[in-house]
Amino acid sequence: MSKQLKGIAASDGIAIAKAYRLVEPDLSYNKKTVSDTDGETKRLEDAISKSNDELKIIRDKAKESLGEEEAQVFDAHMMILADPEFTGAVKQKITDEKVNAEAALGEVSDQFVSMFEAMTDNKYMQERAADVRDVTKRIMSHLLGVELPNPALIDEEVIIVAKDLTPSDTAQLNKKFVKAFVTDLGGRTAHSAIMARSLEIPAIVGSETITKDAQEGQKMIVDGINGDIIIDPTDAQVAEYQQKAKDFAAQKAEWEKLKNEQTLTADGKHYTVAANIGTPKDLTGVVDNGAEAIGLYRTEFLYMDSAELPSEDDQFEAYKAVLEGMKGKPVVVRTMDIGGDKHLPYLPLPEEMNPFLGYRAIRISLDRQDIFRTQLRALLRASVYGKLQIMFPMIATLQEFRAAKQIFEEEKQKLQDKGVKVDNDIQTGIMIEIPAAAVLADQFAKEVDFFSIGTNDLIQYTMAADRGNEHVSYLYQPYNPSILRLVKNVIDAAHKEGKWAGMCGEAAGDPIMVPLLLGMGLDEYSMSATSVLKIRSLMKRLSTADMKAIADKAMNELTTNDEVAAMVKAATSQK
Numbered sequence: 251m252s253k254q255l256k257g258i259a260a261s262d263g264i265a266i267a268k269a270y271r272l273v274e275p276d277l278s279y280n281k282k283t284v285s286d287t288d289g290e291t292k293r294l295e296d297a298i299s300k301s302n303d304e305l306k307i308i309r310d311k312a313k314e315s316l317g318e319e320e321a322q323v324f325d326a327h328m329m330i331l332a333d334p335e336f337t338g339a340v341k342q343k344i345t346d347e348k349v350n351a352e353a354a355l356g357e358v359s360d361q362f363v364s365m366f367e368a369m370t371d372n373k374y375m376q377e378r379a380a381d382v383r384d385v386t387k388r389i390m391s392h393l394l395g396v397e398l399p400n401p402a403l404i405d406e407e408v409i410i411v412a413k414d415l416t417p418s419d420t421a422q423l424n425k426k427f428v429k430a431f432v433t434d435l436g437g438r439t440a441h442s443a444i445m446a447r448s449l450e451i452p453a454i455v456g457s458e459t460i461t462k463d464a465q466e467g468q469k470m471i472v473d474g475i476n477g478d479i480i481i482d483p484t485d486a487q488v489a490e491y492q493q494k495a496k497d498f499a500a501q502k503a504e505w506e507k508l509k510n511e512q513t514l515t516a517d518g519k520h521y522t523v524a525a526n527i528g529t530p531k532d533l534t535g536v537v538d539n540g541a542e543a544i545g546l547y548r549t550e551f552l553y554m555d556s557a558e559l560p561s562e563d564d565q566f567e568a569y570k571a572v573l574e575g576m577k578g579k580p581v582v583v584r585t586m587d588i589g590g591d592k593h594l595p596y597l598p599l600p601e602e603m604n605p606f607l608g609y610r611a612i613r614i615s616l617d618r619q620d621i622f623r624t625q626l627r628a629l630l631r632a633s634v635y636g637k638l639q640i641m642f643p644m645i646a647t648l649q650e651f652r653a654a655k656q657i658f659e660e661e662k663q664k665l666q667d668k669g670v671k672v673d674n675d676i677q678t679g680i681m682i683e684i685p686a687a688a689v690l691a692d693q694f695a696k697e698v699d700f701f702s703i704g705t706n707d708l709i710q711y712t713m714a715a716d717r718g719n720e721h722v723s724y725l726y727q728p729y730n731p732s733i734l735r736l737v738k739n740v741i742d743a744a745h746k747e748g749k750w751a752g753m754c755g756e757a758a759g760d761p762i763m764v765p766l767l768l769g770m771g772l773d774e775y776s777m778s779a780t781s782v783l784k785i786r787s788l789m790k791r792l793s794t795a796d797m798k799a800i801a802d803k804a805m806n807e808l809t810t811n812d813e814v815a816a817m818v819k820a821a822t823s824q825k
């Protein structure tokens with residue numbers, strides 16, 4: 251019997267394939283005393299040898315499908331397996347303390363991990379802690395006779411089923427075989443969901459129970475447009491969704507025709523439809539989808555993809571590639587936004603009760619000026635290759651903006667003094683994603699060159715509802731009149747000072763939000779590249795005067811998110 255489930259639609263598209271459970275098995279063990287220590291040592295050696303064979307295969311596969319760099323992590327794992335200090339310590343423990351191999355491995359591993367993690371001034375050794383943890387899991391799985399999921403070995407079409415996916419898990423998915431993913435946890439603006447959209451993989455998050463409901467290899471349908479999941483579908487359901495997939499492809503082909511057009515409304519007004527990117531690799535999607543600018547380059551992925559802080563030169567190359575690739579079209583580069591759900595293995599952050607309210611983004615940059623200044627220098631040097639605009643994330647106060655701007659000016663001056671060419675007209679702006687900044691937008695507008703509204707965070711901070719928590723996702727309300735009024739306040743404040751206002755949160759590519767934003771006069775809309783043509787097509791049939799009436803009604807007469815959504819749908823003939 252087929253089973254239906256609903257989750258939060260996070261990335262468009264339909265997929266039909268077998269489930270692949272990316273779920274860690276239970277690796278818990280009991281500590282036991284053993285008399286046959288030789289036998290126990292032999293069990294350990296077998297498990298190590300099986301782990302080694304497995305890692306060799308995984309390494310080769312990863313190299314083939316993901317590239318040399320992604321595959322290197324498995325080399326590091328094999329080195330630990332071959333390291334007599336580590337494996338020797340486990341064997342010693344079995345013999346000396348007469349304990350089972352699982353307990354000896356677990357305890358030695360914990361010691362190594364704590365030792366590496368304590369070396370806070372040695373990034374290389376700190377990273378080894380994560381490697382030791384991974385290798386321990388692999389050996390333990392063989393000792394316990396359970397199987398670890400090995401996503402790098404996937405060689406047939408699958409739908410990934412997981413509790414949650416971190417941005418780095420998502421980066422390792424091979425698009426050739428991974429047709430979709432479904433998770434228990436998460437919200438539409440979690441970074442794994444954002445990455446799914448840029449990879450053009452259908453995704454559903456926050457299903458709550460998919461890891462309980464879907465068994466390995468079971469056939470599944472994932473409808474990333476509506477958030478529907480069907481496990482073990484009937485033939486009729488498969489046929490129905492094959493048709494839906496065809497319709498979706500036809501719709502996409504229709505949008506494709508707008509690729510080289512400007513974005514004009516029905517009454518002939520031009521607005522900039524831009525794209526968000528995470529790495530220079532995403533440029534292809536931006537160009538293929540005809541985006542008119544890059545409204546947000548999330549540079550933290552450059553830091554996350556690296557084993558250590560990226561050097562000034564590495565960063566320079568990445569920024570230059572993006573600026574050149576856009577051929578003079580504007581590129582808004584956001585300085586590093588680490589913290590919240592984005593971590594760096596080599597930059598341990600303090601454990602926090604509320605990481606989204608803690609040490610992150612500009613707060614880290616102003617504290618760790620060595621990191622910040624390096625990034626600004628790389629940006630300044632790259633600025634001559636295109637139209638660079640720099641944006642600071644998570645600005646709460648004017649002092650923060652002034653401090654960031656001051657550091658930017660200092661670095662610019664130092665480079666110029668050395669005779670390095672930099673663009674003299676780089677605009678500097680801020681993300682508006684903290685309600686304090688949205689409320690004081692009139693004061694900020696006097697000092698910044700532009701605003702870009704980050705609704706992903708602005709909504710979570712205004713509604714006090716974690717953007718990634720499916721239990722409070724009902725409160726994550728982009729169309730709530732409170733959010734709309736804040737957004738309007740920001741746009742009006744910018745315009746009053748002759749500045750421009752954009753939006754780079756996911757709401758900028760939302761077909762219900764866009765008519766409201768047009769009505770409020772938002773200048774720039776930056777979204778997943780895959781939404782650009784859909785939104786251009788929508789804007790083409792809307793008139794700004796009509797949308798102004800709708801936006802005014804939403805902000806002044808309606809009271810709930812749902813009322814606003816229903817009104818916009820009816821007024822713009824959307825289903």
Ligand SMILES: C=C(OP(=O)(O)O)C(=O)O
Nearest residue numbers: 683704705706707754755
């Ligand atoms: C665009 C935003 O930034 P991020 O999603 O990276 O937090 C936002 O908060 O809306």
Ligand SMILES: [Mg+2]
Nearest residue numbers: 683704706707
């Ligand atoms: Mg944000």
